[in-house]
Amino acid sequence: MWTIVILAVVAYILKFLYDRGQEIEKVNQEGGMLKKYEVIINRILACNPNAKFFKVAPASVTLGLSGLGGTLIFTLTQAFGKLNIYGTMNSPIFGNHNLSWSFPEHQNQDSMFERILSDLSKFQTHTMNLDSLINEDMEPTCPPTAFKVFTKAEEEKIKASILSKNIEQFTKDEFEYIVSKCFKDEFYKGSNMLQAYKMGFPEEKERLDKIEEVLEDQYYNSDEYLNSLMAEILQDTIEHFKPSVQFSDFFYKTLKIMEEEVDISSYMKEEYEELLQYLLAQSKHEFAFSLICIYQKCYPQEAARLQEYADMLTGQ
Structure with a gap:
């Protein structure tokens, strides 16, 4: 039984390699990848004077742009009756993304390029929302x-x-x-x-x-940022809550209420104090330091006392 399976797998691999070889030979007869896909390659290169080839192989071509603004690299690969195009984008604005297209090998190459250009434009506009x-x-x-x-x-x-x-x-x-x-x-x-x-x-x-x-x-002292930071502190504390004699289920319920609609200006001093003591007791030093910054902004009269905690944490 296993002999039949192994023979079938070997036969499939040999058939694939034969077909692949035939496909490459067909591309060679048409002048190679650079000749067969000359139109779309030239249109990609024409997009930027710094665009260049990175690799040319019998059945694939890699080209694009790599510079200060990031990279946009295209790999054109001959498949069975198709041209597959893979794009890799690495940009400080749009992030890192992998894109792909597949076209019939004899499709008009100008239309291939226009499709890619249109998709990239939509993608960038959606990601950056520049429009x-x-x-x-x-x-x-x-x-x-x-x-x-x-x-x-x-x-x-x-x-x-x-x-x-x-x-x-x-x-x-x-x-x-x-x-x-x-x-x-x-x-x-x-x-x-x-x-x-x-x-x-x-x-x-x-x-x-x-x-x-x-x-x-300006941003790191804004209510927008501090509210998001407070939400993170509350979420982690609730998720990993460890009741003790000092911090009971009642304190846990208070945390749940605080998390419902995070607004750093709405919490009482006692709530800040109890949460701070809990974080210190659990050695959650990073969260404790962040909470001190929020606590100081909301209750500036406590700033000097809280600074002692901050100094203690930064010294550890």
């Missing part, structure tokens, strides 16, 4: 003089050009505009875009570092 971002009328969250101020006409010009570009093609003015917009929308989105700005224009790094320091201080 809605640049058209929203948001209140500024950055220092008034942090970034360059543009006239309405200049803004419209930037809006018209920015969506059709890759991040590494942004001008300094376009970075100035979109970074300020990103910080109004979401801190981490703005922070990622700021890193790309610094990589693209290193001469601006010193100024941008100072702006980043102010924005970080």
Whole structure:
């Protein structure tokens, strides 16, 4: 029985290798991968003057762009009657993603490229949401003089050009505009875009570092961030709660009530104090330190006393 199974597997492998060899031979007869898929390859290369080949094999071609703004690499692979295209994106703005397409091998290559371009555009717009971002009328969250101020006409010009570009093609003015917009929308989105700005224009790094320091201080002291931090503390404490003589089920119920709608300004001093003592007793030093920062903001009159706990924790 096992002999039959092994022979069947060997036969399948040999058949696959034969068919694969025939497929490669067919590609060679058509001039190789570079000739057979010349149109789509040239269109990908034409997207950016820095695009280049990374690997050329009998049945596959890898090409794309790798630079300060991240990488976008395409691998074109000849399959049985199909062209499979795999894309790898590594970007400080859009993150790390794997993309793929499959086309009949003789499909019009211009239409293949247009499909890829359309999908990438939709993907980037969805991920970054630049389209809605640049058209929203948001209140500024950055220092008034942090970034360059543009006239309405200049803004419209930037809006018209920015969506059709890759991040590494942004001008300094376009970075100035979109970074300020990103910080109004979401801190981490703005922070990622700021890193790309610094990589693209290193001469601006010193100024941008100072702006980043102010924005970080502003964000990490905001109610939005502290509420999310408090939610994390409560969730972990409830999940790993260990009752004792000092911390009873009543304290656990209090935690559950606090977690229902996290608002750091709504908790009593006694609730903060009991939670802090519990975290210290359980050696949850990282959470205890975070809670001290929140506690100090809500009850500044306790700041000096709480600082002693903070100093003790940082000394451990």
